[in-house]
Amino acid sequence: MSSIQNTGSSWEQLLAIAQKHTSARRVRRAGQSPSTAPIPSSLHKLPPETKPPVLLYRDTNSWCPFCERVWFALEEKEIPFETEFIDLSNKPKWYTDLVPTTLVPAAKIEGKLVYESKDILLALEDRFGQTLLPEDPESNAVTRQLVEDADKSGFLGAGYKLLRESTSDPQVLANLQAEFEAKLDEIEQALAKYSGNYFVSSFSLVDIMYSPHLDRLAANLPVYRNYHIKGNPRFPHLNAWFEALNQRPAYHRVKSDPITNNLLLRRRWGAQPIGNLLPPDAAHSEAIEYRAEAAERLSNNREAAIGDILKNSGVQALAVNGDTSAIAQAVDFHLKLLAEYLLNGNDRPLPWGRVGGKDNADPTIAAVGAITLAYVRNRICAPRDMSAGAATAFRAAADKVLASLY
Ligand SMILES: N[C@@H](CCC(=O)N[C@@H](CS)C(=O)NCC(=O)O)C(=O)O
Incomplete structure (x- = not known):
């Protein structure tokens, strides 16, 4: 594989530009699943070193609609909370011992266990004021x-x-x-x-x-x-x-997007789509705050993303003589192109054909790029990895960069 030209910006520069255009931030969870987690919007209200009054147990992938209910209420009511993620395919024994139904969501409200989404919602009203029930x-x-x-x-x-x-x-x-x-x-x-x-x-x-x-x-x-x-x-x-x-701003923090939901159904149930699983959504993909949030996520979490791509996308099969460093470099290069495109849009043209084009053709680099972009486009999940709006912008940009390769 020939060497790759620099795209022009470093990851640090891209991250700094992205962070200027979005206030969205997440906590990194090195080596854990999920690799990042949202920060509750009201956490800043807690005095430093204070434990949030609510601990929410929810599913690792943020797919569970019942957990979404509780998260939605916590955001609407601006209650500071912390989250413990439960892997539903391998629930820890302490969790199944703790929660009689063994299901998610469950919550500890000031140390008291409550389970069943409806009962958690009602308990939050009782403890934190009935803001989501009429007064009369x-x-x-x-x-x-x-x-x-x-x-x-x-x-x-x-x-x-x-x-x-x-x-x-x-x-x-x-x-x-x-x-x-x-x-x-x-x-x-x-x-x-x-x-x-x-x-x-x-409401x-x-x-x-x-x-x-x-x-x-x-x-x-x-x-x-x-x-x-x-x-x-x-x-x-x-x-x-x-x-x-x-x-409602809280809804935008917690909701999923149609593509995440539709890809999930195919993966989980093997359902056969009739319509387009990946329809474009111009409204969200154009908005700079969503594009910047997607670029921020990608730049800030690139190491986990690259690790996941190398491990799970099949791209390693392209390694020559077992040398995966060149593959990793090509993955990094295309992710950076994607971050640049998210931030600059069409203002700064993509390097059409620079890697796969006829003057500087390296089919392996282009193939790594195609796998990388198609993989991340289908892999990201909202709201697990970023907000629904950012995920929509991310997929649209991945398609655009993908189309520049050949
Ligand atoms: N009635 C429950 C339903 C919760 C539920 O079905 N949770 C699912 C995830 S969406 C679950 O924990 N599944 C794991 C399992 O069945 O073992 C509620 O409202 O909280």
């Missing part, structure tokens, strides 16, 4: 009942039955779709009851109970069943509700 006693009781009923309403079961059905028999699928739509109609009617866009007169625990699941179904069903909740004229209130959620 009558509305408070109605809202509490809606929270109690959310997981019994059957929409989740109907949604996942439609999604996971293995038959391709159109009649069976049409029936499952009709059952699910009937459940969505109930949600639509519930949302129509109050003026405003939430389930009750203000509440009910919205938090529903949002992680409806988000996932709204992302998965178009790709795996060609069924659309978003943009569907049958559900105007549900669509206004999604829009209202989108206005």
